[in-house]
Amino acid sequence: MGKRMSPESWFLLLLIASATSEDAKDACQVAGCACTVFDDVGEMFLQCANRSLLSLPELASGVVGVDASHNMISEVTKFPKLSLEVLDLHFNRISEIPAGVFAELSMLEMLDLSHNNIADVTPECFEGLASLTVLNLTENFLEVLHPKVFSATPLLKKLLLAGNNLKAIDSSWLASLPKLDHLDLRMLGLRSLPKDVFRDLPLLHLIELSQNEFxxxxxxxxxxxxxxxxxxxxxxxxxxxxxxxxxxxxxxxxxxxxxxxxxxxxxxxxxxxxxxxxxxxxxxxxxxxxxxxxxxxxxxxxxxxxxxxxxxxxxxxxxxxxxxxxxxxxxxxxxxxxxxxxxxxxxxxxxxxxxxxxxxx
The missing domain is CATH 3.80.10.10 (Ribonuclease Inhibitor)
Known part of the structure; x- marks a missing residue:
């Protein structure tokens, strides 16, 4: 794509880009979603939000971003090899992330799984996400995180865990995130933190601990x-x-x-x-x-x-x-x-x- 944009920049571009490529529009129509096409590079961003979807549509090879938020998706199946960079699934009914489901999305930079029903995640859930920089797991039902749960996402910069049921934070699942600079631990019912919990996060500059029980x-x-x-x-x-x-x-x-x-x-x-x-x-x-x-x-x-x-x-x-x-x-x-x-x-x-x-x- 030439100079790489931040994941958040895609949403701004949606407001100014126009869809003119006939092939791209056909791909969007098959998917049943609105589409924004970036003509200079032939890439597409699918807007599938608020469409009562029960599952994700089949994605064309040129799709680099998908907003499928505010639907009724309860299951996520393994993605084919795509150049997807942004995947927004917040406010759905997803309860489980199968192992390896994102393994072919090596270019994914932003993954939003907030406001779902996810109760458990393992290192295998994020296998293949070597380019991921933003992961949003806000408002799920996570109670315990496995050691090195984020070991497959070494470039992660922003991790949002607010509003889960964690109650305690363990340095073992933060040890594999040397690039992390923003950690959101709001609304977890936390009363204390281990004394060296952030020692392996040399770039961490923003910590959110609001609405806890300290x-x-x-x-x-x-x-x-x-x-x-x-x-x-x-x-x-x-x-x-x-x-x-x-x-x-x-x-x-x-x-x-x-x-x-x-x-x-x-x-x-x-x-x-x-x-x-x-x-x-x-x-x-x-x-x-x-x-x-x-x-x-x-x-x-x-x-x-x-x-x-x-x-x-x-x-x-x-x-x-x-x-x-x-x-x-x-x-x-x-x-x-x-x-x-x-x-x-x-x-x-x-x-x-x-x-x-x-x-x-």
Missing amino acids: EEVPAKALASAKSLKILHMEQNPIVTLTAESFADIVAIEELHLSAMPILETVEEGAFVGLQHLKILDLANNPKLSYIAVGALSIEPGNNTLKELYLSYANLTSLSFDGYEWCSVDVLDLRGNPWHCDCSLYWVQGCHFAPELTTKFL
Whole structure:
């Protein structure tokens, strides 16, 4: 195809490409799906979504992408040798992935099996997917993953496992993913993580742990993710953030801690040492009433923090070193029951734009 596109780019091209090749259109009509043809290369993307399909149609050799989402497909049979790059089967009724079913799809880059009824996957399920970079297994019924379950997908960059029944994460099934940079572990009921769980993922920079059952930040586990830049921990039942919570993830740039239902306190030193932090989101924490003066230490002339969100909490006062705190690009303090006393005197020194001077609180 010349320069290779990312899997997500196919969906954008569907909006702008036109179908003019008669042979390609005939192939699409046989399949019973709408078709987008890329005339310059003679390749096709089949749109089979929302067609009440019970099985996948027979695919022509020129098909590089298939969207068969929102159907009633319950069984996936072995694919013939194809140049398929994108396969979207989300929102179907698939309960099993037979061994070797994708073995002939060596060029497949994106596989979406989310929102199905899959209860088990083995290494043999993904045999042949040596080019796969995105795998979405969100909202299935997975309870246990086999060791080295992803050993056939060494180029995987994005793994989405949210909304399954895993309850625990094992480093054995992550060990074969050296290219992984985005791991979604939301809504799994997790309470803890093994301390070295991410040690074999040298490129992992985005971890999503939102909507779990963590009562404290899994600090030792996160410390094993040496390249971690973005952490999402929204909607976890954590009461207090301490000086130990993030002490060992010094490379972090974005920290998302919003919508914590019982978060009350941010202690002294909670974010000290995060010298690369650019975004800190503590918004929509309805019980957050105390942030220690030394929770964040910003050295003069060395302020990397650009955005600070403290809106819609339960804060009545906030004592900071005014000059450095006012240097952030975004300071959102809306929706708090502020007491306008000396603890907020530092705000007077902030040089906000005239149109914002009466609106920042």
